Amino acid sequence: MNTELEAERTLARKAAAGDPQALQDFFDRYADPLYAFIHHQLDGDAADAEDLWQETLLAAVRSLGSYRGESRLFTWLCALARFKVADFYRQRGRRPQPAPLDEETPDAGPHPEAAAVRGETLARVVETLAGLPPDYRTALVARYAEGRSVADVARVLDRSYKAAESLLARAKSAFQQAFTAGGKP
Amino acid sequence: MNASEPTPPGRELSDAELENLIGPAVAPRPSPARRAALLARLQNRLEENTFPEGILAALAVLLLAGGLLALAQPAESGLALLGGLMVGFNLLALPLAALTIIARRRSNHANLD
Numbered sequence: 511m512n513t514e515l516e517a518e519r520t521l522a523r524k525a526a527a528g529d530p531q532a533l534q535d536f537f538d539r540y541a542d543p544l545y546a547f548i549h550h551q552l553d554g555d556a557a558d559a560e561d562l563w564q565e566t567l568l569a570a571v572r573s574l575g576s577y578r579g580e581s582r583l584f585t586w587l588c589a590l591a592r593f594k595v596a597d598f599y600r601q602r603g604r605r606p607q608p609a610p611l612d613e614e615t616p617d618a619g620p621h622p623e624a625a626a627v628r629g630e631t632l633a634r635v636v637e638t639l640a641g642l643p644p645d646y647r648t649a650l651v652a653r654y655a656e657g658r659s660v661a662d663v664a665r666v667l668d669r670s671y672k673a674a675e676s677l678l679a680r681a682k683s684a685f686q687q688a689f690t691a692g693g694k695p
Numbered sequence: 696m697n698a699s700e701p702t703p704p705g706r707e708l709s710d711a712e713l714e715n716l717i718g719p720a721v722a723p724r725p726s727p728a729r730r731a732a733l734l735a736r737l738q739n740r741l742e743e744n745t746f747p748e749g750i751l752a753a754l755a756v757l758l759l760a761g762g763l764l765a766l767a768q769p770a771e772s773g774l775a776l777l778g779g780l781m782v783g784f785n786l787l788a789l790p791l792a793a794l795t796i797i798a799r800r801r802s803n804h805a806n807l808d
Contacts, residue, residue, distance in 0.1 A: 567737060
């Protein structure tokens with residue numbers, strides 16, 4: 511874990527110092543998960559999510575030099591995103607309320623609280639995945655998000671079938687442990 | 696398990712539950728155009744943040760030294776006037792530049808703004 515924190519601190523320091531490759535690596539690694547995180551925090555509003563995602567990453571790059579490596583870089587980014595989302599809702603007055611539920615209408619959509627819990631849960635899944643080692647993350651996403659077979663996962667990771675199976679088992683266990691601990695592996 | 700239900704502690708998630716959690720969690724992606732535009736903006740922002748302050752400071756010191764040298768020349772050569780102007784400009788510009796740099800660094804370090 512300390513080596514991961516150290517690597518992330520080095521990446522942040524290099525990106526803050528203007529190293530274009532470090533910025534590219536930072537963006538490749540964190541931009542999409544951060545977008546997904548914000549998207550879920552906003553209960554799936556794509557347009558607002560893109561605006562807040564942009565604001566968050568611009569603020570993050572401004573502040574990268576102050577990242578001390580006390581928490582995972584993605585956790586730090588999520589904290590920044592939570593501030594932005596809270597600000598967004600503060601400016602709007604409150605969390606948006608859906609249209610009143612009509613008992614006569616069977617397809618009135620999910621209850622707002624359930625939608626918020628689902629959004630928070632999915633955001634936590636994103637945070638948990640981002641905290642896992644890259645090969646665990648790749649294996650879990652390939653298997654459970656892209657629906658690939660174990661043989662396909664083995665090909666993606668350039669491993670034998672047995673090795674991929676074993677890696678998937680370890681990845682599942684690490685995910686479960688981190689997820690139930692609150693997304694902080 | 697539905698994503699809106701809490702995870703029961705200690706119970707291992709099934710493959711179906713993992714699909715139900717991980718699939719929707721990683722599905723949202725920014726539009727490729729917005730993604731490319733943001734990366735370009737971040738690169739520009741970093742270039743602004745890493746403006747070569749050291750080079751500017753070295754130039755200012757050289758200008759100041761040149762100005763002082765010129766100031767030491769005989770008044771009739773005209774160089775003394777030029778030197779006076781250079782030194783005067785430096786005395787005004789250097790504190791302003793220092794204040795700007797300090798303000799920008801403070802803004803950069805304002806974490807979670």
